Amino acid sequence: MIGELEFERPVVELRKKIDELKNLTKDADVDLSEDIERLENRLQKLEKDIYENIKPWDRVQIARHPSRPTTLDYISHLFTDFFECHGDRYFGDDEAIVGGIAKFHDYPVTVIGHQRGKDTKENIRRNFGMPHPEGYRKALRLMKQAEKFNRPIICLIDTKGAYPGKAAEERGQSEAIARNLFEMAGLTVPVISIVIGEGGSGGALALGVADRIYMLENSTYSVISPEGAAAILWKDASQAKKAAETMRITAPDLKELGVIDSIIKEVKGGAHRNVKEQAEAIDMVLKKSLSDLLSLDSDELVAQRYAKFKQIGDYSFVKQFTGVN
Amino acid sequence: MLKDLFSKPKKKKYATIPSERDKQDIPEGIMSKCPNCKKIMYTKELDKNLKVCLHCSYHHPMASFERVESLVDAGSFVELDSEMVTVNPLDFPGYLEKVEQDKLKAGLNEAVLTGTGKIRGNDVVLAIMDSRFRMGSMGSVVGEKITRAIEKADELKVPFIIFTASGGARMQEGVISLMQMAKTSAALKMFSSHGGLIISVMTHPTTGGVSASFASLGDYNLAEPGALIGFAGRRIIEQTIREDLPEDFQTAEFLLKHGQLDAVISRLDLKDKLTNILDIHIPGGVWK
Numbered sequence: 313m314i315g316e317l318e319f320e321r322p323v324v325e326l327r328k329k330i331d332e333l334k335n336l337t338k339d340a341d342v343d344l345s346e347d348i349e350r351l352e353n354r355l356q357k358l359e360k361d362i363y364e365n366i367k368p369w370d371r372v373q374i375a376r377h378p379s380r381p382t383t384l385d386y387i388s389h390l391f392t393d394f395f396e397c398h399g400d401r402y403f404g405d406d407e408a409i410v411g412g413i414a415k416f417h418d419y420p421v422t423v424i425g426h427q428r429g430k431d432t433k434e435n436i437r438r439n440f441g442m443p444h445p446e447g448y449r450k451a452l453r454l455m456k457q458a459e460k461f462n463r464p465i466i467c468l469i470d471t472k473g474a475y476p477g478k479a480a481e482e483r484g485q486s487e488a489i490a491r492n493l494f495e496m497a498g499l500t501v502p503v504i505s506i507v508i509g510e511g512g513s514g515g516a517l518a519l520g521v522a523d524r525i526y527m528l529e530n531s532t533y534s535v536i537s538p539e540g541a542a543a544i545l546w547k548d549a550s551q552a553k554k555a556a557e558t559m560r561i562t563a564p565d566l567k568e569l570g571v572i573d574s575i576i577k578e579v580k581g582g583a584h585r586n587v588k589e590q591a592e593a594i595d596m597v598l599k600k601s602l603s604d605l606l607s608l609d610s611d612e613l614v615a616q617r618y619a620k621f622k623q624i625g626d627y628s629f630v631k632q633f634t635g636v637n
Numbered sequence: 638m639l640k641d642l643f644s645k646p647k648k649k650k651y652a653t654i655p656s657e658r659d660k661q662d663i664p665e666g667i668m669s670k671c672p673n674c675k676k677i678m679y680t681k682e683l684d685k686n687l688k689v690c691l692h693c694s695y696h697h698p699m700a701s702f703e704r705v706e707s708l709v710d711a712g713s714f715v716e717l718d719s720e721m722v723t724v725n726p727l728d729f730p731g732y733l734e735k736v737e738q739d740k741l742k743a744g745l746n747e748a749v750l751t752g753t754g755k756i757r758g759n760d761v762v763l764a765i766m767d768s769r770f771r772m773g774s775m776g777s778v779v780g781e782k783i784t785r786a787i788e789k790a791d792e793l794k795v796p797f798i799i800f801t802a803s804g805g806a807r808m809q810e811g812v813i814s815l816m817q818m819a820k821t822s823a824a825l826k827m828f829s830s831h832g833g834l835i836i837s838v839m840t841h842p843t844t845g846g847v848s849a850s851f852a853s854l855g856d857y858n859l860a861e862p863g864a865l866i867g868f869a870g871r872r873i874i875e876q877t878i879r880e881d882l883p884e885d886f887q888t889a890e891f892l893l894k895h896g897q898l899d900a901v902i903s904r905l906d907l908k909d910k911l912t913n914i915l916d917i918h919i920p921g922g923v924w925k
């Protein structure tokens with residue numbers, strides 16, 4: 313298997329052994345069918361054990377897999393007639409975010425997503441999918457355009473975070489993210505966000521104030537990377553594995569915390585094993601949620617979106633000491 | 638220029654919290670030492686000057702209740718949601734113990750104080766963050782209290798003023814903390830769409846998720862001199878771009894220069910300037 317990860321090595325090794333035995337039976341005149349069957353049963357069980365109980369840190373590795381499908385991969389499978397729009401109209405075109413108009417089963421939509429590169433060269437051009445303010449401002453421009461033409465908006469989230477750089481700060485990284493949160497909250501068209509890879513902090517959330525929020529099964533969504541959390545909490549970036557668990561960043565965690573609407577199941581071993589199949593799973597979810605959302609008028613949409621975010625948070629009340637009896 | 642009036646902290650890259658040794662150098666309580674110019678002055682005089690150094694104009698951190706005292710008409714402040722307290726949504730080890738420690742240390746329930754009050758007769762809703770509590774970080778309680786304060790301003794149809802002081806997200810509340818950025822921003826959008834006036838006053842420090850949400854969403858974005866304001870931490874940026882950053886990087890003055898602020902205002906002038914803005918908005922009103 314190409315690009316296998318540490319946690320799935322037992323599966324890979326067992327499969328290799330079965331293949332060896334099969335080859336052996338071909339060449340030498342021995343009957344190993346019973347052994348092969350036994351091993352194949354074991355492989356099935358092992359696959360079930362491993363792929364149905366993926367540990368948080370292993371999910372992080374899948375989310376970061378170099379061949380994990382990107383926004384443009386999904387765009388080509390999910391939509392037709394995609395027309396990419398460039399630029400924020402103020403400063404430049406940030407290729408860490410792509411966006412444009414397209415059709416989803418003949419229905420016009422606007423689609424926007426973070427875009428990582430497939431190789432080093434493309435990653436440099438796309439700044440590893442870490443946007444500058446102009447990326448967020450381009451996204452917002454396209455959202456307002458979608459609102460004008462009454463098109464639903466689909467956002468694909470896949471970033472380690474907004475780029476921490478000098479120019480980004482000078483041009484108002486904070487303001488650009490904040491503005492998106494603010495304006496997305498008021499959009500009068502349906503907004504659906506799907507975390508397809510890493511959902512890193514404010515840089516991810518700036519495409520995430522949506523009516524429906526989904527996560528691919530092996531994606532992550534967090535306030536800080538596991539490495540960053542480990543460095544801050546335990547002054548030790550090598551504790552990232554522990555942080556990935558403590559910080560609760562996986563799709564099942566976010567579902568349990570009530571932050572996302574649902575999990576989109578991944579192809580066994582991760583989305584990179586079969587993009588087309590993965591896109592079909594996303595397609596089904598999009599169809600359903602779009603038809604639900606399109607039945608709401610704009611006031612209902614905005615009110616429900618407000619309520620959705622208002623309920624996130626956990627707190628309690630104490631009786632305050634008001635005086636001496 | 639404002640920049641000339643207030644001499645900047647010299648080569649001070651990170652938050653200036655007086656060290657234990659600084660504190661021991663001087664008689665506890667009676668005298669205070671400025672962490673910027675190192676001069677010693679009577680604490681009483683410093684307090685009377687709204688904690689602005691008498692020698693170099695360095696703005697010492699201000700507790701939330703001191704801020705109320707410095708701005709709000711006597712007797713007009715009514716606190717909101719004072720009984721709301723933090724729980725542990727992620728079951729993060731040791732989190733509530735840390736919160737309890739800060740409660741005792743800072744004498745606060747959480748990192749933001751909210752309430753209604755009057756500034757020179759103008760009704761406002763205020764939210765004042767306090768960096769002494771968990772570095773002013775935003776968790777569920779901070780997000781919810783600010784959201785409720787905005788909703789209160791909307792209900793009363795009065796301006797909303799927020800004083801930010803925060804290191805960003807509350808790490809121990811993970812993604813719940815992140816979502817408070819969306820919640821508070823959505824509340825401001827709702828308030829704004831009704832014509833509500835939003836004034837943000839950024840104080841030292843205003844960074845991370847707080848900078849990237851309500852702090853930057855004022856109709857008027859103001860800041861105190863020398864305040865550190867930015868999205869990413871200076872050290873992270875230096876590691877990423879591998880070059881030295883200008884000395885004034887991410888200061889209020891730097892943001893003003895780069896078009897990110899309406900004004901940098903001395904704490905001594907703040908009440909006048911806020912009144913100025915309020916006066917222009919309140920008479921006609923644009924409430925929908």
Ligand SMILES: [Zn+2]
Pocket residue numbers: 671672673674675676690691692693694695
């Ligand atoms: Zn001084």
